[in-house]
Amino acid sequence: MKIAIIGSGPSGFYTAEALTKRAPDSEIDIIERLPTPYGLIRGGVAPDHQTTKRVARSFERTALKPQVRYYGNVEVGRDLSVAELRAMYDAVVLAIGAPFDRELGIPGEDKAGVYGAAAFVGWYNGHPDFRDLSPRLDGANVVVIGNGNVAIDIARVLVKTPYEMATTDLVDYAAATIDAAPVTDVYMLGRRGPVEAKFTNVELREMGRLEDCAAVVDPGQLPDTVTGDFSDRDRRVRERNLKTLRELAAADINAKRKRVHFAFYGRPVEVFGEGRVEGLRIERTTVKDGRSVGTGVFWDLKCCAVIAAIGYRGERLDGVPFDEKQGVAVNQDGRIDEGLYAVGWIRRGPVGVIGTNKPDGDLVAAQIVTADPTSQKRGRIELERVLRERDRRLVSFADWQRIARLEIERAPEKAPRCKFGTVDEMLTALDQERRKAS
Ligand code: NAP
Numbered sequence: 273m274k275i276a277i278i279g280s281g282p283s284g285f286y287t288a289e290a291l292t293k294r295a296p297d298s299e300i301d302i303i304e305r306l307p308t309p310y311g312l313i314r315g316g317v318a319p320d321h322q323t324t325k326r327v328a329r330s331f332e333r334t335a336l337k338p339q340v341r342y343y344g345n346v347e348v349g350r351d352l353s354v355a356e357l358r359a360m361y362d363a364v365v366l367a368i369g370a371p372f373d374r375e376l377g378i379p380g381e382d383k384a385g386v387y388g389a390a391a392f393v394g395w396y397n398g399h400p401d402f403r404d405l406s407p408r409l410d411g412a413n414v415v416v417i418g419n420g421n422v423a424i425d426i427a428r429v430l431v432k433t434p435y436e437m438a439t440t441d442l443v444d445y446a447a448a449t450i451d452a453a454p455v456t457d458v459y460m461l462g463r464r465g466p467v468e469a470k471f472t473n474v475e476l477r478e479m480g481r482l483e484d485c486a487a488v489v490d491p492g493q494l495p496d497t498v499t500g501d502f503s504d505r506d507r508r509v510r511e512r513n514l515k516t517l518r519e520l521a522a523a524d525i526n527a528k529r530k531r532v533h534f535a536f537y538g539r540p541v542e543v544f545g546e547g548r549v550e551g552l553r554i555e556r557t558t559v560k561d562g563r564s565v566g567t568g569v570f571w572d573l574k575c576c577a578v579i580a581a582i583g584y585r586g587e588r589l590d591g592v593p594f595d596e597k598q599g600v601a602v603n604q605d606g607r608i609d610e611g612l613y614a615v616g617w618i619r620r621g622p623v624g625v626i627g628t629n630k631p632d633g634d635l636v637a638a639q640i641v642t643a644d645p646t647s648q649k650r651g652r653i654e655l656e657r658v659l660r661e662r663d664r665r666l667v668s669f670a671d672w673q674r675i676a677r678l679e680i681e682r683a684p685e686k687a688p689r690c691k692f693g694t695v696d697e698m699l700t701a702l703d704q705e706r707r708k709a710s
Pocket of ligand 1: 423470472584623
């Protein structure tokens with residue numbers, strides 16, 4: 273069988289891996305918009321969470337299997353269409369994630385100084401799309417909206433010291449901007465309470481171990497027990513979070529130069545400022561039946577930037593039915609149409625950790641292998657012909673390995689790598705390597 277997977281993040285690679293096991297004689301082509309593979313492992317996972325990124329090693333083993341071929345620097349929707357791929361391959365799997373930020377839907381969110389998490393995290397992680405974001409971190413206060421793991425990642429990266437970040441792959445331009453910024457206080461705004469917050473306990477505990485930043489928690493916002501309709505597992509997670517928040521609330525907040533404030537029970541209602549962000553108007557909330565309800569009490573928080581970490585949306589591709597409300601491809605257990613599938617966040621929305629994508633890949637691989645084995649699709653021969661005809665410069669997996677090696681070689685002492693910030697820089701570096709070799 274000839275199978276194309278669009279996207280080389282965790283969901284794409286777990287699908288490729290499952291297919292190498294279930295259909296060992298197939299040809300599996302992974303098509304990626306950037307020269308660099310691994311999606312959110314490279315561009316989303318926080319730069320100070322290097323152990324989480326180790327899963328890329330197993331993806332590399334998959335990429336090096338004889339059935340698998342990587343086509344980097346090829347954008348579906350620009351260089352070729354989903355319909356063309358469906359004509360070339362027995363199965364096409366969308367593994368394109370959820371690259372866009374959800375909107376806040378409040379007045380003023382278009383002001384300079386308001387950023388979505390996809391853009392902000394992409395900026396500090398060296399995603400070429402966000403190289404030029406130049407976030408306005410020119411005041412003491414920054415507000416991060418959301419109480420999920422992405423919000424906590426952003427808050428932590430903003431307040432860690434250069435010493436703490438030295439062993440990470442935070443990109444150099446972001447490190448310089450963050451180090452030079454006068455930011456001392458990051459407010460993490462949750463529209464519900466500590467029990468409903470979505471961050472996991474490991475991430476929460478990290479906030480109590482920062483070199484020069486204290487966590488500010490109002491003990492008056494912490495309930496004595498977890499009440500509500502939760503599974504045993506969820507209840508345990510929430511009890512652990514409450515315990516950690518109590519410990520954080522008891523710590524000395526004057527011992528450190530910076531602070532992350534856990535601001536529960538507040539929902540954003542308006543970004544205000546003349547031309548750019550000067551502050552955020554917030555409504556006090558309570559939680560009723562698990563939902564955030566406004567109380568009609570408002571307050572203003574002055575800040576230089578607002579970063580909305582409130583979840584992501586998928587991308588609509590021509591020829592793929594799309595659910596605008598959920599921001600996902602319309603699918604039934606991963607099947608969109610005959611020979612067309614979806615895995616990961618484009619299938620089920622932007623929730624879950626890296627490993628959540630593994631069963632997704634297997635679910636779809638199991639369906640693909642039941643398809644008609646007598647098909648005569650031409651697969652990669654046709655793909656390469658079309659891309660040659662369109663004069664597209666391909667980046668192979670060996671090319672990516674060269675880029676990765678160069679990034680490691682040019683890294684400062686202690687840092688795992690120094691990422692190239694643009695696609696041009698990557699391609700130029702590859703050209704220079706080629707010239708040296710010839
Ligand atoms: P998330 O966990 O769904 O959190 C989104 C947060 O935004 C929630 O607190 C939500 O509040 C809030 N929110 C949504 N709409 C809002 C609005 N209009 N106004 C104010 N607040 C709003 O999403 P995420 O943080 O983007 O993370 C995505 C997934 O990646 C999650 O499953 C996460 O666990 C995972 N992830 C894991 C790690 C890790 O393991 N270290 C790191 C990063 C991401 P409500 O709860 O009230 O809706």
